[in-house]
């Protein structure tokens with residue numbers, strides 16, 4: 403691997419981050435547009451319909467004016483799948499993602515949200531200590547890199563919940579905790595959105611899984627039939643709460659429920675809930691080891 407190749411790849415990753423962050427904020431995926439249109443079709447409350455029509459108009463204006471769908475540019479979160487043969491070390495990938503995030507924020511410009519968690523002083527152009535947040539997965543026998551940018555607004559991120567249930571609570575306990583969490587959240591996370599649920603693993607891993615769940619295309623089902631059944635049951639249950647669009651009452655409280663799971667200790671039953679508001683923004687890049695790339699909004 404030559405120094406020039408490394409430098410060019412770092413630039414490709416930086417450019418990808420700069421492009422994906424802004425693109426995700428402006429142009430929501432087709433599956434989300436379809437889910438919002440379907441929600442409008444099944445909502446019966448007049449207020450709920452008005453809210454969903456306002457969201458639709460909001461998205462239309464963002465498209466027409468090539469502007470952001472929401473003023474909250476979120477915290478920049480990236481999911482990276484790194485092939486074992488990708489010729490750029492993850493430390494360099496992280497540096498490039500950070501540089502791209504910073505560049506996009508300055509060049510657009512975007513609102514800078516990142517602050518020191520104690521002093522609350524702004525730490526720069528949507529970067530700071532351990533920000534952006536990057537999740538890693540390493541893939542054998544492959545030389546590519548997939549980067550997915552999922553900017554996360556604070557209104558929905560604040561509606562995040564974790565409970566260490568006991569095994570005896572079973573599936574019923576999981577459903578009750580998810581229901582209690584969403585009822586407690588009410589209109590705060592800008593519903594209707596996607597409820598990400600992580601079950602199993604450990605406390606931290608359950609939360610990671612809940613976060614992972616919200617980055618899937620809207621309405622996709624878990625490949626495990628038991629988990630998919632839980633997703634369907636929770637979807638029905640949460641839409642019976644009457645919370646409705648923006649918490650103002652109605653039939654559509656959530657667009658989808660996505661559950662991710664991991665096996666766990668025999669005495670553990672962790673459940674995490676991470677809410678994703680209606681502005682479920684995401685955009686991806688696939689980068690090959692030779693530096694060729696393409697951008698994909700809907701994966």
Ligand code: SF4
Pocket residue numbers: 472473474476554555556557558559591592679680681
């Ligand atoms: S929760 Fe979502 S829709 Fe609401 S203000 Fe934040 S980013 Fe925007």
